[in-house]
Amino acid sequence: MTRDISKIIIVVNLKKDGASLLVEEISSYMDSLDIKVVVFSYSGKARIPELETADLVFSLGGDGTVLFCSRIVESMSIPILAVNIGDFGFITEISREEWKSAFIKYQNGQLDLSRRVMIKVLVERNGERVAFHKGLNDAVISSNGISNIIKLNLRINETDLGKYRADGVIIATPTGSTAYSISAGGPILDPEMEALIINPICPFTLSNRPIVVSGNEVVQITVEEGQRTDVILSVDGQDAYPLLAGDKIIVERSQTKALLIRSDKRNFYDILRSKLNWSGGANA
Secondary structure: OOOOOOEEEEEEEOOOOOHHHHHHHHHHHHHHOOOEEEEEEEOOOOOOOOOOOOOEEEEEEOHHHHHHHHHHHHHHOOOEEEEEOOOOOOOOOEEHHHHHHHHHHHHOOOOOEEEEOOEEEEEEEOOEEEEEEEEOOEEEEEEOOOOOOEEEEEEEOOEEEEEEEEOEEEEEOOHHHHOHHHHOOOOOOOOOOOEEEEEEEOOOOOOOOOEEEEOOOOEEEEEOOOOOOOEEEEEOOOEEEEEOOOOEEEEEEOOOOEEEEOOOOOOHHHHHHHHOOOOOOOOO
C-alpha cells in the first residue's frame, strides 16, 4: 500500500564528508515531488530542536545521528530513514547511494519498519525528580575518572540483585547490545527483542555477570554512600548528568519505540557478520 508523504525532516551531521551535497540532492528530489522539506543541521554537540511532526525523517550521518534522531521524534512515532555517510554502522543499514531507492520503496509500501525498544531514565534525589532522559542504546552509571570503582545497589522491580563494586553498570537495549555493552563483555541481542541487558563494567566480584531481563522489568540503581570518585549518568553517550550519594536511577522501557526503515539490501545479521569479521572459516 502506498504511503502518503507530504513532509519530511532532514537531520544531518555536517561533520560528515559530503553531507551538505547530500542534503541538496534529497531536497531537490523532494521539491520535484512537491514534498515539504525541513532541515536541521548540526556540527558537534547538537541541541534538541523544536520540530513539528512530519511523515518521515532522514538521518544523515552515522549511528550517533540515528540516536539523536530517535530522541527527537520518539514521542511523535515518525519513521527514520537512516542513511550512513561513511562506513556501515550497526544501526544505519542504508548507504548514501541507496537513499532514493529506499525512499521510493518505502513510499510504495515495499519496505517495513524495524521497531526498536527505547528506554526512559529517571533520576530521583530526596524523593524528587531531578533528571529525565530517553535513549535508544543505553544508560551508563560510571565513575567520572579512570579505573575508579564505584558502589551501587541494584534492584529489579521489588527484588534486590545486590551490591555492585565495579567501574560502572550499563543498562542496554537490544539495539545497544552492539554498542558499549559488547565492549564490556555483554551479549548480542536481536535488535527487535523486548529485553534489557544489565552489564557490570569490570566488576570487582567476578560473580557479577551480565544478565538479560524482560523488557517489562524496571531496573533501579542506587548510588551508595562513601564513593571515592564522582559518579555520572550517561544516556546514549550524549546526555551526561552528575550523580550524588543516595540518588536513585530508574530505567524502564519507554511506551513508544524508535521506528527504523529496514533495508532490502542487508539486515542486522549481514552487518554483524561484516563488522565483526565473521568469516566462518579458519580465520573466524
